[in-house]
Amino acid sequence: MCLGIPGKVTSVQDNPMGLKMGTVEFGGVAREVCLAYTPEARPGDWVIVHAGFAISLLDEEEARLTLQTLAELAASEEG
Numbered sequence: 001m002c003l004g005i006p007g008k009v010t011s012v013q014d015n016p017m018g019l020k021m022g023t024v025e026f027g028g029v030a031r032e033v034c035l036a037y038t039p040e041a042r043p044g045d046w047v048i049v050h051a052g053f054a055i056s057l058l059d060e061e062e063a064r065l066t067l068q069t070l071a072e073l074a075a076s077e078e079g
Contacts (some may be wrong), residue, residue, distance in 0.1 A: 004048035004055060005070070006063035007033070009041050024049060027067075 007024035012035065015021045020035040024047060031052075035041050038054040046063040047054035058066075 002050055004050040006046055006058065006066050007031070007049050007054075008063075009035075009043050009045045009047060009054075011043055012041065022054070024054065 005026060007026045009022050010025050010030065011023045013021055020039055020041075022033050022035045022041060023030050024033040026049075031049075033047070033049050034053045035047075036053070038047055038057055041047055041054060041057060046058050046060055048056045048058060
């Protein structure tokens with residue numbers, strides 16, 4: 001099973017090879033992510049990221065609901 005995690009795009013840039021890249025924040029942790037599959041992504045947008053690639057855009061409410069569900073799942077596994 002593959003799991004994509006919502007993150008918020010904080011910056012967008014092209015890398016030297018011409019790929020669109022972005023910095024995406026996941027709960028305070030920033031990571032470089034390839035935006036080739038979501039070229040319309042802009043700072044402030046939410047994306048689903050899997051294996052270093054943003055694979056889709058989503059709205060803020062959907063991102064927050066997904067993060068809440070993931071937190072509830074993690075809590076249920078802890079105890």
